[in-house]
Amino acid sequence: MNIVIASGKGGTGKTTLATNLASYLALKHQVILSDLDVEEPNSALFINGEQKRQTEKFKMIPKWNGECTACGICQEVCAYNAILQLGTHIILHAQLCHSCYACSELCPIDALPMEPVQMGLMTELKTPVMDFIESKLNVGEEQAVPLIKETTDFIQEQYADPVIKIYDAPPGTSCPVIEAVKTADYVILITEPTPFGLHDMSLMVGVVRDMGKPFGVVINRYGIGNDDVLDYCKKENIDVIARIPNEREIAETYSRGELLFEKFPAVKSALQDIERHLFSLDLGGKS
Amino acid sequence: MRKKLKEIVVISGKGGTGKTSIAASFAVLGGSDVVLADCDVDAADMHLLMQPDVQKSEAFFSGAIAKIDPDLCTGCGLCAEVCRFDAIFEQGDKYVIEPINCEGCGYGPRVCPEAAIDMFDANVGDWYKSTSRLGTSLIHAKLGIGADNSGKLVTKVKDEAKRLAVAEDKPILLVDGPPGVGCPVVAALAGADYVIIVIEPTVSGIHDLKRVQELIAKFRINSGCIINKFDINHDVTAEIKEFIRDTGIDHISDIPYDVSFTEAMTVGKTIVEYSPNGTGQYLSASWHKIKQLLQLESEEK
Numbered sequence: 001m002n003i004v005i006a007s008g009k010g011g012t013g014k015t016t017l018a019t020n021l022a023s024y025l026a027l028k029h030q031v032i033l034s035d036l037d038v039e040e041p042n043s044a045l046f047i048n049g050e051q052k053r054q055t056e057k058f059k060m061i062p063k064w065n066g067e068c069t070a071c072g073i074c075q076e077v078c079a080y081n082a083i084l085q086l087g088t089h090i091i092l093h094a095q096l097c098h099s100c101y102a103c104s105e106l107c108p109i110d111a112l113p114m115e116p117v118q119m120g121l122m123t124e125l126k127t128p129v130m131d132f133i134e135s136k137l138n139v140g141e142e143q144a145v146p147l148i149k150e151t152t153d154f155i156q157e158q159y160a161d162p163v164i165k166i167y168d169a170p171p172g173t174s175c176p177v178i179e180a181v182k183t184a185d186y187v188i189l190i191t192e193p194t195p196f197g198l199h200d201m202s203l204m205v206g207v208v209r210d211m212g213k214p215f216g217v218v219i220n221r222y223g224i225g226n227d228d229v230l231d232y233c234k235k236e237n238i239d240v241i242a243r244i245p246n247e248r249e250i251a252e253t254y255s256r257g258e259l260l261f262e263k264f265p266a267v268k269s270a271l272q273d274i275e276r277h278l279f280s281l282d283l284g285g286k287s
Numbered sequence: 288m289r290k291k292l293k294e295i296v297v298i299s300g301k302g303g304t305g306k307t308s309i310a311a312s313f314a315v316l317g318g319s320d321v322v323l324a325d326c327d328v329d330a331a332d333m334h335l336l337m338q339p340d341v342q343k344s345e346a347f348f349s350g351a352i353a354k355i356d357p358d359l360c361t362g363c364g365l366c367a368e369v370c371r372f373d374a375i376f377e378q379g380d381k382y383v384i385e386p387i388n389c390e391g392c393g394y395g396p397r398v399c400p401e402a403a404i405d406m407f408d409a410n411v412g413d414w415y416k417s418t419s420r421l422g423t424s425l426i427h428a429k430l431g432i433g434a435d436n437s438g439k440l441v442t443k444v445k446d447e448a449k450r451l452a453v454a455e456d457k458p459i460l461l462v463d464g465p466p467g468v469g470c471p472v473v474a475a476l477a478g479a480d481y482v483i484i485v486i487e488p489t490v491s492g493i494h495d496l497k498r499v500q501e502l503i504a505k506f507r508i509n510s511g512c513i514i515n516k517f518d519i520n521h522d523v524t525a526e527i528k529e530f531i532r533d534t535g536i537d538h539i540s541d542i543p544y545d546v547s548f549t550e551a552m553t554v555g556k557t558i559v560e561y562s563p564n565g566t567g568q569y570l571s572a573s574w575h576k577i578k579q580l581l582q583l584e585s586e587e588k
Contacts, residue, residue: 009330010466011303015491039467040301040498042491079351079393100371100392139501142438142470171302171466172329174430174437178387194552196307200330206432211387224549248519248544255520257490 002165003278004184006208008200010171012192013220013244016254018168019046020261024271026129030163033130034155036180037170038120038137038147045257049125049132057135058116059146061097062104064090067111074103074112095142120147122154131159144176152183173203181208186281187215188241188274194225198232205236216277218270221246241277242270292452293581296479298464298472299486300495302330305515306485308548309570310463311336312557315421316574317459323419324448324462325427326441326475328412333463336557339417339425347428348408349439351391353384359403366395366404412440414447424451438470445475468502476503481581482510483539488523496527500534511537511580513573516544537580540573542566 005018015037022033035043062074068088075085082096083103094117104112120137135151137144152167159165169180181187187208191201201217208215216239219229223246233240244250245266253260261268297313299306311333314323325333353374355366360381367375367382374388375395384395384404396404411434419425426448430437445462452460462479465471476482482503486492496512503510512531517524524541531538543566551561559567 009302009332010299011301039469040491040495042301042494045490045494077393077397079391098390098392100390100394101369102392102394102397105369106397137469139468139498140473140505142473144469172437173432174329174434174471176469194549195335195555196330196332196552199332199335203330203432210432224546225553251516251544252519255487255489255492255523 001161001278002167002183002185003188004167004169004181005188005190006169006177006181006204007171007190008173008204009191009196012190012197014171014190015042015046015168016260017188017190017218017220018166019043020259020267021271021274022130022166023047023259024261024268025164025166025275031130031166032155032159032163033132033166033168034151035134035168036148036151037168038135038144038151038176039170041134041136043132043168044123044125044134046259047125047127047132049127052124052126054124055122056118057120057122057147057150059119059143060099060101060114061094061117062092062112063115064092065111065113067109069109071108073106073108077102077106095140098143099146119143122151144170145179148176148179152180156183173207177207178211181211181213184213186278187213188218189215190218190220191229192221192225193219193227193229195228197225198229201229202232205238214281216241218274219243239277242273244270292449292460293458294449294460294462294478294480295483295577295581296462296464296475296481297483297485298475298499299466299484300468300499301487301491302466304485304487304492305548307332307336307463308552308558309485309513309515310461312559312567312570313574313577314419314423314461315557315559316571317461318421319423320457321423321459321461322448322452322455322457323423323425324444324460325425326444326462326471327465328428328430328437328440328444329465329471331427331429333425334427336552336555337419337421337425338555339415339419339427341415341417343416344413346410347412347414347440347443349411350409351393351406352386352389352409353391353393353395353404353406355382355384356403356405357381359401361401363400365398365400369394369398409434414440414444416447416451424455426451437465438474441465441471441474442477468498472502476506476508479506479508481577482508483577484510484512484536485515486512486527487516488514488520488527490523493523493527493530496530500536504534509537511539511577513539514541517541518543539576540569542569542573
């Protein structure tokens with residue numbers, strides 16, 4: 001079962017939910033938690049694990065071997081302006097490259113062989129109750145999607161059902177989130193009951209509906225703001241699967257990097273609601 | 288003599304730290320000096336506080352998506368063979384494109400012997416030139432659902448806002464930036480004079496601050512830090528202060544935990560309007576300090 005936790009808006013409690021839900025479910029089930037917010041992975045701050053392995057992750061980019069007939073094909077085929085041809089000199093902008101291989105394979109003299117360049121690190125950890133995988137993009141590296149894909153591919157290969165696979169998705173609604181959601185059998189959208197929360201969640205609802213993924217909503221900081229999120233979910237026929245109350249003490253506990261469900265019965269009860277909901281679903285990936 | 292336009296970008300690393308609420312407050316405080324740009328195009332929320340009257344709306348095209356003409360496709364499969372993005376599939380005796388996977392590289396059309404594949408510009412969103420409820424200019428955008436290229440839309444919004452600020456002879460371009468450290472943030476930071484980092488004193492907050500600082504250092508932009516909800520964890524607040532002192536980031540202000548941030552948002556107002564004598568005062572003091580810092584910068588040069 002692949003459960004992706006996402007939210008249009010950042011800071012609504014994605015990581016809080018992912019780490020707490022994974023740790024809670026791990027008491028009874030086999031669980032792997034993965035942080036796919038590769039630009040700002042934070043789950044590891046809440047999970048104490050022993051590092052098993054760290055793997056460099058590479059993307060393939062062309063490297064010029066110094067030869068050039070000035071035919072201009074490489075610059076012409078590059079859709080990302082990553083190649084500049086000046087006479088018989090080639091300048092490559094690795095950050096802009098999307099690894100499509102066109103320049104490399106279309107160069108008539110094979111002067112642009114593809115070579116691996118490190119884009120980030122994938123770290124595998126083991127906690128007393130579960131496995132945890134975090135990928136982190138190098139700062140200044142612009143393409144998050146390839147690293148997300150490498151990470152989800154790795155997890156699909158390594159962990160078969162009935163392991164519960166929980167993914168902490170990146171924020172927003174653009175390409176990195178799409179890549180993360182592709183893996184999902186079920187998506188949990190977490191939001192807060194505020195105008196910003198509602199607006200950004202409604203964008204994310206559009207994304208998961210477009211992708212044909214089943215989903216439900218968890219409302220965090222319930223009690224602040226207004227009832228517009230509830231009204232929206234009712235109108236749109238979306239399951240509100242749990243509510244986590246707003247308490248300053250919860251914010252303080254989070255700020256110290258501590259898990260919440262052991263300390264706050266209301267959080268534990270919300271996790272139980274989610275657990276019941278997940279196991280009541282007939283999901284394709286569930287064995 | 289006309290002063291050079293100052294470009295101030297508000298970012299946060301981690302989302303949900305109060306970045307947009309704070310940027311909106313500065314827009315109110317800056318009044319007619321400010322042109323505002325909402326570059327958080329993935330989760331654009333500024334319009335909820337600025338209730339803009341849209342003057343002009345334009346579709347934004349970027350990248351491209353391949354499309355196979357089924358009448359011309361002979362099913363040779365060459366395109367699928369070269370595609371590195373799993374975007375081309377066999378369907379019956381023909382091949383089709385899965386648009387969500389297409390990166391627009393154009394390699395498929397290049398190798399197709401029948402010239403059956405065309406590239407189409409993708410409409411990735413819309414951008415707007417608006418008048419905010421303050422009577423000032425706001426440039427904002429809406430990214431299409433699941434669209435690629437948010438970095439390019441960020442650049443578009445910023446360029447349009449900058450052009451407008453110059454045309455209207457405004458001294459300040461205020462940019463509400465995207466979260467993270469990736470492509471959209473890099474686009475928002477390009478050309479900035481000053482970066483304001485809004486952060487919360489949590490273990491995630493300080494972790495993200497360190498990554499943002501690495502990025503800003505690469506760009507060599509001066510920056511300052513606002514610690515929001517500083518009182519939820521005094522230890523981490525102290526740690527943040529030490530970190531920013533060591534890395535040369537200005538300390539702008541500490542703002543206390545206050546639910547009126549949310550209350551203000553719920554009624555579509557900024558905190559300086561909703562609570563002018565409460566937490567709003569911290570924002571006024573912060574804006575004053577930022578203006579001082581920027582003036583000092585310009586005198587040194």
